[in-house]
Amino acid sequence: xxxxxxxxxxxxxxxxxxxxxxxxxxxxxxxxxxxxxxxxxxxxxxxxxxxxxxxxxxxxxxxxxxxxxxxxxxxxxxxxxxxxxxxxxxxxxxxxxxxxxxxxxxxxxxxx
Amino acid sequence: xxxxxxxxxxxxxxxxxxxxxxxxxxxxxxxxxxxxxxxxxxxxxxxxxxxxxxxxxxxxxxxxxxxxxxxxxxxxxxxxxxxxxxxxxxxxxxxxxxxxxxxxxxxxxxxxxx
Numbered sequence: 001x002x003x004x005x006x007x008x009x010x011x012x013x014x015x016x017x018x019x020x021x022x023x024x025x026x027x028x029x030x031x032x033x034x035x036x037x038x039x040x041x042x043x044x045x046x047x048x049x050x051x052x053x054x055x056x057x058x059x060x061x062x063x064x065x066x067x068x069x070x071x072x073x074x075x076x077x078x079x080x081x082x083x084x085x086x087x088x089x090x091x092x093x094x095x096x097x098x099x100x101x102x103x104x105x106x107x108x109x110x111x112x
Numbered sequence: 113x114x115x116x117x118x119x120x121x122x123x124x125x126x127x128x129x130x131x132x133x134x135x136x137x138x139x140x141x142x143x144x145x146x147x148x149x150x151x152x153x154x155x156x157x158x159x160x161x162x163x164x165x166x167x168x169x170x171x172x173x174x175x176x177x178x179x180x181x182x183x184x185x186x187x188x189x190x191x192x193x194x195x196x197x198x199x200x201x202x203x204x205x206x207x208x209x210x211x212x213x214x215x216x217x218x219x220x221x222x223x224x225x226x
Contacts, residue, residue, distance in 0.1 A: 032213050043205060043217040044156065089155060093213055098144060100207075100215055102155045 002027040004092050006103030014111050019080055021106045023090035024072040030092040033066060033073050034100075038087045047088075048075070077108075085110045114140045116208045118218035125196055126226055133191045133221045135206030141186035142208035146215065147179075150203040162189040196225045 003026040013019045025033075031052040036044035050057045050064045050073065057064050061080075066073040077084055090103040115138040125131050135145055143164045148156040160181050161169040168181035180192040189208075193200055201224050207215040 034214075041203075041220070041222070043219045045217075046214070049214075095213065098161065098209065099158060100146070101158070104155050105153075 002030060002092055002094060002099065002101040004090060004101050004103040006090050006106060008106060009104065010107045010109070012109045012111055013080055015080055015082060017080055019075075019077045019084070019108055019110075021075045021088055021090070021108070022072060023074070023092075023103045024070075025092040025101075026071065027092065027094060028071065029096055030094050030101075032093040032095070033064070034091050034093065035064060035075050036089045036091065036102075038089060038105075040087075044089060080110045082110050082112055084108060114138075114208070114210050114216045116206065116216045116218040118206055118221050120221060121219060122222040122224075124224045124226065127197050128195055130192055130194045131196055131223060133193075133204055133206075133223075135189045135191070135208070135218050137187045137208040137216070140208070140210055142189075142210070143186060144209040145183060145189040146207045146209070147181060147189075147191050148205045148207070150205060150220075152203075156205060159191075193223065196223070198225045201225045 006023045034049035037047045038044045048062050048064050050066050061078045063076040088106045093100050117136045119134045145162040147159045150156045159174045162181045162183040164183045170176045183189040203220050205220040206218040
C-alpha cells in the first residue's frame, strides 16, 4: 500500500520567516495531494491541495510544489505568523481505492 | 464548505462496555465515509471505509468484530467500539467524501476507557 513520509517532525521558525515541509510518497498511482492543518484536539482543516497534473499551486502565503517523477511534494509558508503554529499533515489520495494516506505530521512553531 | 458533525465529542466509559460514535454529513449526501484513529502526537490512521448500503472495508490489523461500522443512510455512519479497553482510548475522526476527491472531516470524538 501507499507510504507517505514527512519531514521534519518538528519545525521552529522566527515570525516572518518561511517554513518548508517535505513529503514523499511511494504509490505512483496517487494523483491528489492535500495538506491539512490540525490544531490541538481539532479536526484537520484542508489548507491547500494539488493534483498530479500540476507542478505548483499558490494561495496567498501558502504554496505547494509537486515533483511527480521523484514522488515528492512540499508545502511552503511565507511570512509566517503566530497563528500558523499547528501540526501540518501531508496526504496522498488514490482515485482507484479512494484512500487518503497521511504523512506523519510536522509540528510547526512560530516564534514571535 | 461541506459540514460533517460527530457525536459525542468526548466519552468516558468503563472497560468492557460498548460505545457508539455517530458521523453525519449535514449538507450533502456521502456514499463513502471514512473512520480514522489518532493517538496522541501521531498521524491519522485509516481504520475502515464505510459505504452506504454495503459492508465496510477494514484496514489490515483492524478487528471488524470489535469496531462495528454501519452506514445505513447517505448522511449517517456509526462506529461502535465493542468491549472497549484502555488501549482503545484515542481520538476517533470520521470524514465524508464529496466527489470526486475531497474529504471533509468531523470534529472528532475523544474516547477514554477507564
